[in-house]
Amino acid sequence: MEISGHIGKFFDAHEQVKAAAVEQRKxxxxxxxxxxxxxxxxxxxxxxxxxxxxLRELLIYGVDPALGAVWSRFQEExxxxxxxxxxxxxxxxxxxxxALWQRRRLLNRLQDRALIIGxxxxxxxxxxxxxxxxxxxxxAKWGF
Numbered sequence: 001m002e003i004s005g006h007i008g009k010f011f012d013a014h015e016q017v018k019a020a021a022v023e024q025r026k027x028x029x030x031x032x033x034x035x036x037x038x039x040x041x042x043x044x045x046x047x048x049x050x051x052x053x054x055l056r057e058l059l060i061y062g063v064d065p066a067l068g069a070v071w072s073r074f075q076e077e078x079x080x081x082x083x084x085x086x087x088x089x090x091x092x093x094x095x096x097x098x099a100l101w102q103r104r105r106l107l108n109r110l111q112d113r114a115l116i117i118g119x120x121x122x123x124x125x126x127x128x129x130x131x132x133x134x135x136x137x138x139x140a141k142w143g144f
Contacts, residue, residue: 014048018048021041025041
């Protein structure tokens with residue numbers, strides 16, 4: 001169906017506009033006042049809502065009745081895909097947290113080993129120097 005291609009393009013553009021709005025909220029333009037930014041954000045949201053409403057009404061009232069309830073099917077599929085995407089995102093975040101924890105654990109172990117090796121070297125050096133000093137004192141005092 002040619003209508004599905006156009007609707008798909010609409011939703012792609014819709015998501016791009018949403019992503020751009022989110023990015024603009026994170027990194028607002030430096031030359032605009034907060035009030036101007038707020039007004040732009042509101043107008044963008046209103047326009048997106050208006051376009052989505054028009055599309056919903058088109059799919060409910062303007063599509064061939066032989067296709068059935070296109071909008072309700074679309075909503076169900078969209079919610080299913082959204083749930084899958086959320087599960088994948090949560091699983092990816094969990095993997096990233098586990099990987100980060102393992103890296104930190106490895107670094108902590110390496111640091112612990114380095115500290116132990118350093119402490120052993122310091123104690124060994126101290127004892128070696130202590131025995132050397134005792135030997136030197138013995139040679140100086142008794143000559144052997």
